[in-house]
Amino acid sequence: MNIYLYGPPASGKSTIGVRLAERTGLAFVDLDEIIERTAQQSIPQIFEQEGERGFRQREREALRRVAAASNQVVALGGGALLDLSNRKLCEQSGTVFCLQASYGTLLQRLGFDQNQRPLLAEDAAAQLEKLLSQRYPHYLSFEHQVEVDHRLVDEIVWEIQLKVGMFWVRGMGSGYAVRILRGGRTRLGQFLRQQGLKGSVFVLSDENVAAHYLADIEQSLQEDGFQSHSMVLPPGEQTKTIQTVQSIWSEMIRARVDRTSCLVALGGGVIGDMGGFAAATYMRGIPWVVLPTTLLAMADASLGGKTGVDLPQGKNLVGAFHAPQFVLADPETLVTLPQREWQAGMAEILKAGVIGDPLLFELCEDGEMVVQKNLSEILTRAMGVKVRIIEEDPFERGRRAALNFGHTVAHAIETLSQYQILHGFAVAMGMVAEAQLAYQIGLAPLEVKERLEGALAKLGLPTRLPKRFSPSDILQAMQSDKKKQLGELRFALPERIGYVQVGLRLSSEKQMFEALRACQEEMEPV
Known part of the structure; x- marks a missing residue:
């Protein structure tokens, strides 16, 4: 698939295109530059010698060549899609985004533009006004409109990335692509070929997922000539142990x-964690890819290259950082x-809103019906929050600790329940307890906890700690948490919806004890 950027002259197609290509891992193509290289003349020279008709013919030919390839961000000329055949070609081979800017903004930019624009060569202000009046209905006819003013x-x-579901995670090696694509599982073989992978494929899945989707994966691999073993x-x-990895x-x-x-790890967080760890350690590391099939895995576990297994003493105590070749999330699964x-996955999505996207949190606050209606945007926003954080801190030495909000308490609850409580449900409980802690130490207003409780309740998630686990039990289980530094627990706590502080130490365990007790005493047992 290609991303085509279109719009009036000076709307920023090339500037935005270069940055978008960097952020998605796609190639950048400037159609005018292709035309100039092919003709070995500048655009003004082509207009002077061949007129606009000659230029448009060259433009059609160049666009046909560009559209035959994929995985590109293409900056188009301001009139390239006036030709209906050009428009059809772009819409069939990708998604067109039309950039919109006011006359004043465009005129101001043209004053600083070093490029010569033949259609605006004389009296740029008047010519621009005339051009916009003629093309305005045409520009508005495109489905995806992007305002660029101010x-x-x-x-x-970022707005375009959210709409196409494409990210490029930097910071771990050469980086890797994250794609959200309906039906993507049936194109796995194509993606592997695009990555230059040629060897055999080992598919790891679980019984529940394999019953629905393993056949699709095996068929895609076979069609693209891969030998596979599942x-x-x-x-x-309970499967996530070193014995299973053996x-x-x-x-x-x-x-x-x-x-x-x-x-290929096909499944939820457990399969992703184990598959990644097996790939990281087998023959000192082989390539791997992730096809998350649960909401929780898509929004959290599949991203970041953290792999591992559990020990009896706690979760994820043995593992490694091993970046995948790519992450392919297929919402159809x-x-x-x-x-x-x-519901468990929605806890991680809500967490993403608390730590980095207030609008995402607001969408989740409106309950399950609104979430289902806007699931594509919500999923993409949640994945985007994590992508931005792990790019900033790929190996969890600073800001990435924000992702641990709610998890210090959650992992303790999971351990005490012998993993009978789902991870997402434990995270919901943990977020409430840690939001209470943030309130008690004066970091956040009580409103943060109250809004969190309200959103969790509307999504059918628990807001209360199990009475069968005393605050002392939970505190004791927390001592095995891998996030301890120099023997001390560190917390990521919300200051407001959309931002958390990381690396926070408590002056005494009593503060955590009181937060846990307050959550239990205020509410009914789970």
């Missing part, structure tokens, strides 16, 4: 997986997700 380039790029595990957190290693040896091979798993 906005930063990064803000505009391993299906029992579902659930069985994965043994099966990989039996399947003759080598360093040219690739591991959410259709078969059980309601409780859907």
